Amino acid sequence: GDSVTQMEGPVTLSEEAFLTINCTYTATGYPSLFWYVQYPGEGLQLLLKATKADDKGSNKGFEATYRKETTSFHLEKGSVQVSDSAVYFCALSDQGGGTSYGKLTFGQGTILTVHP
Amino acid sequence: SAVISQKPSRDICQRGTSLTIQCQVDSQVTMMFWYRQQPGQSLTLIATANQGSEATYESGFVIDKFPISRPNLTFSTLTVSNMSPEDSSIYLCSGGQGAETQYFGPGTRLLVL
Numbered sequence: 001g002d003s004v005t006q007m008e009g010p011v012t013l014s015e016e017a018f019l020t021i022n023c024t025y026t027a028t029g030y031p032s033l034f035w036y037v038q039y040p041g042e043g044l045q046l047l048l049k050a051t052k053a054d055d056k057g058s059n060k061g062f063e064a065t066y067r068k069e070t071t072s073f074h075l076e077k078g079s080v081q082v083s084d085s086a087v088y089f090c091a092l093s094d095q096g097g098g099t100s101y102g103k104l105t106f107g108q109g110t111i112l113t114v115h116p
Numbered sequence: 117s118a119v120i121s122q123k124p125s126r127d128i129c130q131r132g133t134s135l136t137i138q139c140q141v142d143s144q145v146t147m148m149f150w151y152r153q154q155p156g157q158s159l160t161l162i163a164t165a166n167q168g169s170e171a172t173y174e175s176g177f178v179i180d181k182f183p184i185s186r187p188n189l190t191f192s193t194l195t196v197s198n199m200s201p202e203d204s205s206i207y208l209c210s211g212g213q214g215a216e217t218q219y220f221g222p223g224t225r226l227l228v229l
Binding site: 032036043045046102103105107108109 | 122146147149151157158159161164210212216217218219220221222223
């Protein structure tokens with residue numbers, strides 16, 4: 001079945017540092033890929049997405065590129081802020097139209113803490 | 117995009133009781149799902165809420181424990197039945213169009229004593 005693996009956390013950075021959170025996936029078809037963010041005490045918010053190979057999703061200074069050859073969707077940000085402290089989830093969605101259609105498979109989540 | 121609300125936002129319940137969680141979407145969506153997030157864990161899919169028919173449950177989840185209704189394209193309920201402390205989790209619903217983006221509600225934080 002489909003699976004998503006995220007880098008182990010937690011990740012602790014100083015403000016303005018560069019962020020990378022690794023995400024790799026296994027899927028039988030051609031999934032859509034997502035990054036969701038969960039701020040303390042809140043639900044999940046979509047951060048960015050990519051629906052096909054070589055697409056780059058971007059939002060709020062975060063970027064991730066859909067790499068089919070390495071089955072990866074790593075999240076990057078050039079300069080993090082204290083307000084970016086949250087849990088980040090990589091996820092995939094099956095586009096194949098079968099019984100898994102539309103369902104999200106999540107990675108284990110990465111806790112990011114940014115210090116001033 | 118879709119804006120999703122859930123009620124209640126949190127609850128503390130006694131073991132053996134049941135709680136029904138409501139999920140309301142501000143627009144019609146084709147797909148609605150229910151997820152569980154146990155403390156410190158990732159999200160696990162409970163079931164697909166099918167409009168006008170029985171929900172489709174994932175392995176390890178059964179209708180008797182988690183009955184789901186979806187009477188129309190904007191509303192769904194999840195009931196957690198005969199609760200035990202192991203059911204203490206955040207329950208989230210999501211909605212979207214097909215395999216396009218799923219939008220999430222704020223979650224219902226359930227504590228079972």
